[in-house]
Amino acid sequence: MRHWLLKSEPDTFSFDDLKRRPKRTEPWNGVRNYQVRNFMRDDMKPGDLGFFYHSSCPEPGIPGVIEIVSEARPDPSALDPKSEYFDPKSDPDNPGWLLVDVAWRADFERFVALPELREHPELAELLILRRGNRLSVTPLETAEFQFICQLGGIDPKGLASD
DNA sequence: GCCAACGTTGGC
DNA sequence: GCCAACGTTGGC
Numbered sequence: 001m002r003h004w005l006l007k008s009e010p011d012t013f014s015f016d017d018l019k020r021r022p023k024r025t026e027p028w029n030g031v032r033n034y035q036v037r038n039f040m041r042d043d044m045k046p047g048d049l050g051f052f053y054h055s056s057c058p059e060p061g062i063p064g065v066i067e068i069v070s071e072a073r074p075d076p077s078a079l080d081p082k083s084e085y086f087d088p089k090s091d092p093d094n095p096g097w098l099l100v101d102v103a104w105r106a107d108f109e110r111f112v113a114l115p116e117l118r119e120h121p122e123l124a125e126l127l128i129l130r131r132g133n134r135l136s137v138t139p140l141e142t143a144e145f146q147f148i149c150q151l152g153g154i155d156p157k158g159l160a161s162d
Numbered sequence: 163g164c165c166a167a168c169g170t171t172g173g174c
Numbered sequence: 175g176c177c178a179a180c181g182t183t184g185g186c
Contacts, residue, residue, distance in 0.1 A: 007183095007184090009184095033169080034169090035169095055183085055184060055185085056183075056184050056185080057184095060184080060185070114185080131166075131167070131185095132166065132167035132168060132183090132184095133167085133168090133183095133184090134167075134168060134169075134182080134183050134184080136183090
């Protein structure tokens with residue numbers, strides 16, 4: 001199983017918004033970066049666990065755990081002229097942009113803020129902490145995933161057995 | 163609001 | 175294919 005960190009601006013779509021969705025699931029649309037598209041297409045699998053990350057907000061950090069619940073599939077917003085994610089160059093017969101469905105999985109007992117992530121040598125390689133990192137989806141090592149779960153006050157083994 | 167970093171665009 | 179200009183991201 002792979003692990004992922006998905007950024008979202010909470011003013012636009014927060015972890016609580018995800019939790020309130022029907023089936024607590026949301027299509028992760030609007031990805032318009034090829035590297036992230038390729039992660040979704042080639043590496044993400046249903047059952048993968050990851051974190052929701054709040055960015056561009058007063059308190060950036062991780063509120064909890066999400067699960068990837070679909071294979072990659074075409075992102076309809078790329079073809080919708082009314083969508084803010086509309087891509088006029090998209091071809092309906094050859095969808096270039098993809099999405100996966102993402103489900104709420106668990107709240108952290110404690111919110112793990114960005115400065116706390118930076119404190120730990122175990123997380124030094126975390127892509128999200130790299131200066132200038134702009135990818136909205138980044139992979140995590142299993143050890144990093146488990147470590148951050150513990151910072152959040154939950155047992156990663158409890159997630160695996162489900 | 164500032165600014166560093168990086169992806170994309172487009173002229174050549 | 176190069177690369178400068180431009181736009182966006184995101185922490186501070």
